[in-house]
Amino acid sequence: MKWTEEDVARLRSLWTTGKSFRVIGAELGRSIESVYRKGKELGLGSKPFHGETSPTWFLLTRVCLDRRGRTVHEMAKVTGASRHTIDALMRTKEAAGAAHVVGWEKRAGSPIPLWLPFPGKSKPKPRAMTNTERCRARRAKLKEEDPLAYKALIDRNTVNRARRNGSVRKQHAVVRALFGMGAPA
Structure with a gap:
């Protein structure tokens, strides 16, 4: 099939769109080889587009x-x-x-x-939060969202700290006897 002036003009416009030889050939009703040879003959380059194709x-x-x-x-x-x-x-x-x-x-x-995905200046990466900062942020959020759970957390931490320091007060003898904590009644 012979190339008409209209086909050549259409080939030139399709060549700049970035479409592949296969797609251009399909739009013109021609083979990949035919499109490639005609493009080379017209001096359009070996590829239809040299930019981003992703x-x-x-x-x-x-x-x-x-x-x-x-x-x-x-x-x-x-x-x-x-x-x-x-x-x-x-x-x-x-x-x-x-x-x-x-x-x-x-x-x-x-x-x-x-x-x-556009040109511009990137913002620098901020430093990561330390473990202490993360814990403080978590506690502040818990205090705001669930005050009872926050109080339970603080009470638990207070008791655990006292245990570690060895300053836990002994229970009254009656309480120990009632709850089986080893002291006779």
Whole structure:
């Protein structure tokens, strides 16, 4: 089948879209080899597109158009790709200047980066909470949400501390006898 001017114009426009030879050939009703040879003959280059071809990256850029940072877990759920793949892709793109960290999600362990697949300056990673800070935060949250459980925790810690120090008061002889704590009544 001979190439018409309309076919050549369409080939030129499809070549710049980043579609593969197979897709271009299907749209023009021609074989992969035919599309490749005609593109080379026209001086369009050996490949139709030299930029980003990752479908995961394209999907991420569309999903993140709201400019809200997302974790690797959220991005993996949306795209269907593995968390490892998304993490590697985002770190590679960050090194190339095509992605950045907009913030960090705080949690008990190490903070989690919130990624955006657009150029920008990454925020530095905050330091992780120490064990003491985590315990204080947990106690403050417990005190606010469940005051009775908080009081029980404090009372338990007070008794345990007294036991460790050896300062637990002996029970009255009657109480020990009633509850079988070894003292005769």
